[in-house]
Amino acid sequence: MYLAWKEIRYAKLRYSLIIGIMLLVAYVVFMLSGLANGLSDGHKKAVSDWGASSIILSEDSNKVASASILTQGDLDRISAKEKAAVGLTASAIAHAGTDEKTNLSVFGAEADSFVVPKVIGGRLYQATNEVIVSENLLDDDYQLGDQITLGSDDTTFTIVGVTKATTYSVVPVLYLDLDAYAQLKYGQQAYTDDSQKPITLIATKSAASAVSLDNKDETTKLTTLSMDDFIQNLPGYAAERLTLNAMVYFLFIVVAAVVGIFLYVMTLQKTSLFGILKAQGVATSYLVRSIIGQSLIVSIVGVALAYLLSFLTSLVLPAAMPFTVDLIQWSLYGVILIVVSMVGGLFSIRTVTKVDPITAIGGE
């Protein structure tokens, strides 16, 4: 390691360049993974925070929530640990009497069901004209107590509570009563009783395999999805993740190639020195360790700087950019980058072992 360190200190510019490249690649890896997580959180956060284990949809919906229609009566066809009827629709919010609208995802649920998040300001809704909204909607100039309208519905609602910032389908979230949901989505209709009222899906705390459904003699067949399966089938979710993660995996290969080529070129430049050191009796294993040590130092320094830089960047990113810092994932990717760049360093080992000490003598 002595040789490795001293050479880095001597050839500062050269090694700063590789560390710089390592830093940039690691920075891109961390930023991409932050974006991938941010985007997937944007799609699913409100739902994954429910703490549900499985989701029941109508079978016809082909695992897509927006295509599923159930009724409150379907709750009785399901035996599971805890069940919550949820209505879901995309809508737009506007201040009562104005036309300026903001998109959001509307969830209908009983105020006491487990899917409704805790309020951090105000209180839960108690009447059909009361709603709670996620904190990130407040950036668009909505406040506790505001009178608002949703979509083309004429009803005026009051914001009575605020929950922690969250998103679904990459827009803020609003919760209201199931009756209000039915009216919002399907208009004023006469229902013979509550069991006829429409909902979208049912969330349960039982694992998908532990849920039993009564599917006989019914017009609407039900199907159970695990939470993971449900999230994977959110529109756009899987494709986005796959794309961004593929870029990250590709960068791992890029790092191995870049560090490998850099060290290889530098090793080639040093073959005569290696010949002399070998002639003087320095063990080949020492020289090999020195090269591996250099790729280790370069990658650790590069990754550590990128880690810091990415974290600082995440603090100044605009709120509109979905970005989630997952330090555990970053650490994992950091370790992979370090391992991969050491693999890159291995390319040079053959060159070192091949150098014949005889070349040191008689070069006249």
Add this chain to the structure above:
Amino acid sequence: MATVLSMEGIIKRFGSGHTEVTALKGIDFNVAAGEFISIIGPSGSGKSTFLTIAGGLQTPTEGTITIGTRPFTHLTGKERAKARFDEIGFILQSANLVPFLTVQEQFTLVDKLNKRHEQAKAEELLQSLDIFDLKDKFPKELSGGERQRVAIARALFNDPAIILADEPTASLDSDHAFEVVQLLAKEAHDKQKAIIMVTHDPRMTQWSDRTYRMKDGLLQEEA
């Protein structure tokens, strides 16, 4: 005086069949501690091959080499590397210092490899060779003569029995060349080292105890 290096019946052939070349054609050679020996000869006469075999960098086709009391011919590559490190010091034409280490650090590297701490000894060597003031300089900041002095110090540092010098004056002007050769002669006598210097320049042999001429793969002692 004790013989530290003995070579008997050394033959070295390269290639085979039509392309076979015999570089060394049967060499018998002994050096004792405290002797400074010059080997002169033109390029291609086999003197570099001689030096690589004496230094254990390659094995002869026939013949035996003994360093001290240790037969050198049958060691494995790894054992020979270890033996070179312990018993033999090399001084090469040029650039035999690690370019990214200061003069002092050249010795620290040897210490690290030896797992010893002998900086005091290094400083003493530098003092005796009159280059102590250069200890924090990198090789590229030194003149050719200074570099060869450092190389001599580096070769002596491990306290080897034998020092092999390959054209140590090739990159120097005459004044510095004479100075370096005189220094080698002095070290051989003072420190009881066997020093073998290969050179193509006959003017460098005047300080040697014995001078050999390498001609067509054979060594002849000069009168």
